[in-house]
Amino acid sequence: MPLATTRRAGLVDQVIGQLRDAISQGEWVVGERIPTEPALAETLGVGRNTVREAVRALAHSGLxxxxxxxxxxxRATSEVSGAIRRLFGSxxxxxxxxxxxxxxxxxxLAATERTEEELTKLTGLxxxxxxxxLEKNHEDFVRADTEFHTCVVHCGHNKLxxxxxxxxxxxxxxxxxxxxxxxxEEKVEIGHQGLLDAIADRDPARAAAEAGGFLDRLLRAESESPRR
Structure with missing residues (x-):
């Protein structure tokens, strides 16, 4: 998705907005190098100093x-995520x-607010x-697991x-x-079928217990692991 040419007023703020939109919409993904200042300046129709100020502001906010x-x-897709990274690091x-x-x-919330369509999506994820x-595919596992948890939260229909x-x-x-x-490697059993079943059964107490339970196991495993 190409960046739009900016208007005259508030150039720095406009460039900040367009760069932020490009990041949040996946034009550039986390870890990817963005175009150079001259390239961005030409694309946006502004001076290099304007681009430099916008980049500096987004670097300060963590994006x-x-x-x-x-x-x-x-570095991140939103200011919230950028702040999390600055505060917590690794x-x-x-x-x-x-x-x-x-x-x-x-x-x-998902147990009481989810729709049938959302339940189908959760099942697929x-x-x-x-x-x-099962295939020990680490990359696909991380993606699917992250999407599953994100979808569970989304099913609660609480925008904030x-x-x-x-x-x-x-x-x-x-x-x-x-x-x-x-x-x-099956050293720690972390499954989510119980969580999905509780959401399907519209049982909020059980869903909350399932969500907290697996994270408690991860926290215990993390606390018992040798510190690097």
């Missing part, structure tokens, strides 16, 4: 990372604790996750909770990647 001599890379335990709070409430686990969780996408995905090796 971009400027690497001297190498270029500018996408502290897996803290990410799991935050996930636990959001996912328990998300599962509780869980099947993808379990297939990847969904937005908060969406902002955690990279942190959630990173935590899944960090904890999934033992699951794939």
């Amino acid at each position: 971009l990372e400027v690497r001297q001599g190498d270029g500018t890379y996408v 502290e897996l335990r803290e990410v799991l604790q935050v996930r636990r709070g959001l996912e328990i409430e998300g599962a509780r 869980l099947a993808d996750r379990d297939r990847a686990q 909770l969904s937005e908060l969780y969406r902002g955690l996408t990279e942190a959630v995905s990173a935590s899944v990647a960090a904890t999934s090796h033992d699951t794939l």
Whole structure:
């Protein structure tokens, strides 16, 4: 999706908005280098100083990372996610604790608010996750597991909770990647069929218990693992 040419007023703010939209809509993915300042300036029809200020602002908010001599890379897809990364870095335990709070409430709401169409989608995502686990496909497992948890929260139809969780996408995905090796090797059994069944049965208490239970197991496993 090409960037649109900016209007005259508020050029820096407009460029910030367009770059932010390009990131959130997947024009550039996390870890990808964005075009150079001259290329962006030409595309947007603004000066390089305007682009530089916009990039500096987005780097400050955590969406971009400027690497001297190498270029500018996408660091996160939202300011919330960028803030999470700045605050927590690679502290897996803290990410799991935050996930636990959001996912328990998300599962509780999903059990009462989900639609039949959403239940079908959840079933498909869980099947993808379990297939990847059986095949020991780490990349597909991380993607499917992250999408499953995101969909559970979305099924609760609480816009604020969904937005908060969406902002955690990279942190959630990173935590899944960090904890999934033992699951794939069957050293730790982490399944989600019980959670799906509770949502299907419209049982909020059981859904909340299932969501909290597997995260408690991950937290215990993390606390018992050797510190790097």
